[in-house]
Amino acid sequence: xxxxxxxxxxxxxxxxxxxxxxxxxxxxxxxxxxxxxxxxxxxxxxxxxxxxxxxxxxxxxxxxxxxxxxxxxxxxxxxxxxxxxxxxxxxxxxxxxxxxxxxxxxxxxxxxxxxxxxxxxxxxxxxxxxxxxxxxxxxxxxxxxxxxxxxxxxxxxxxxxxxxxxxxxxxxxxxxxxxxxxxxxxxxxxxxxxxxxxxxxxxxxxxxxxxxxxxxxxxxx
Amino acid sequence: xxxxxxxxxxxxxxxxxxxxxxxxxxxxxxxxxxxxxxxxxxxxxxxxxxxxxxxxxxxxxxxxxxxxxxxxxxxxxxxxxxxxxxxxxxxxxxxxxxxxxxxxxx
Numbered sequence: 306x307x308x309x310x311x312x313x314x315x316x317x318x319x320x321x322x323x324x325x326x327x328x329x330x331x332x333x334x335x336x337x338x339x340x341x342x343x344x345x346x347x348x349x350x351x352x353x354x355x356x357x358x359x360x361x362x363x364x365x366x367x368x369x370x371x372x373x374x375x376x377x378x379x380x381x382x383x384x385x386x387x388x389x390x391x392x393x394x395x396x397x398x399x400x401x402x403x404x405x406x407x408x409x410x411x412x413x414x415x416x417x418x419x420x421x422x423x424x425x426x427x428x429x430x431x432x433x434x435x436x437x438x439x440x441x442x443x444x445x446x447x448x449x450x451x452x453x454x455x456x457x458x459x460x461x462x463x464x465x466x467x468x469x470x471x472x473x474x475x476x477x478x479x480x481x482x483x484x485x486x487x488x489x490x491x492x493x494x495x496x497x498x499x500x501x502x503x504x505x506x507x508x509x510x511x512x513x514x515x516x517x518x519x520x521x522x523x524x525x526x
Numbered sequence: 527x528x529x530x531x532x533x534x535x536x537x538x539x540x541x542x543x544x545x546x547x548x549x550x551x552x553x554x555x556x557x558x559x560x561x562x563x564x565x566x567x568x569x570x571x572x573x574x575x576x577x578x579x580x581x582x583x584x585x586x587x588x589x590x591x592x593x594x595x596x597x598x599x600x601x602x603x604x605x606x607x608x609x610x611x612x613x614x615x616x617x618x619x620x621x622x623x624x625x626x627x628x629x630x631x632x
Binding site for chain 1 (some may be wrong): 551596
């Protein structure tokens, strides 16, 4: 598993191939986005080296200049890593929105209090309200985070702060829904195996997967 | 001219160089250097995160296309990007007119 630690190089990375390898080793994040960024860096260095060779430099010097112009890894890796963190956070926001969006269908259907006699008690009523209003707020938050990591870039550059906020919002939402859902199932269905199965399939599994994605995003920030 | 002042307008400059035709990353950087008379001095690698950000904003679209026999990720200005570029130009004209008015000529 990649640790995200930059490859320690005692000598200055001067050849294009070594530079791209060091860049690839240093980056952590969504695989497709990472491969695309590294490929673009490789292509750029190829084009720059070729242009310098055409201008009369020998290949080694051309690569050295192209690498120097591209930027020191100390400057480039953080910029590329921010792009990866934002890409990961966008995926996290989509997952959060998707698992939240199906919840109203479930809570008004097989998992909801309307599916059989509703339990009495203030606690259940409070939990029901928490699901309705809290869940609605979480859906709005997920949409806002999707906007922030997408077209929101028109007004402010989405950076690691937004990525971190997305991850934390997702972790809090996932934990809250799981706890509230567990309490509601305990109060309403008791030992009904079907209710527990639905709870695991539609709450525990999707929110746990989403929370895992959120933790990965947080690690990139 | 201070490099930081130019960097602050990097997004608009990227949109401008893509106005006429799609370009890949190296060609965009070459166009920026040429059109800025070499004044835009920044690590060329920093342009790529800017391109990804502009794509996320919907101002650019990218595809893998063949350029000079080589497969390269090529960027195109979107309809939204053209509108953004026009707006940036209007804002710049107002800004430069105001500064010209205050600074005046020597």
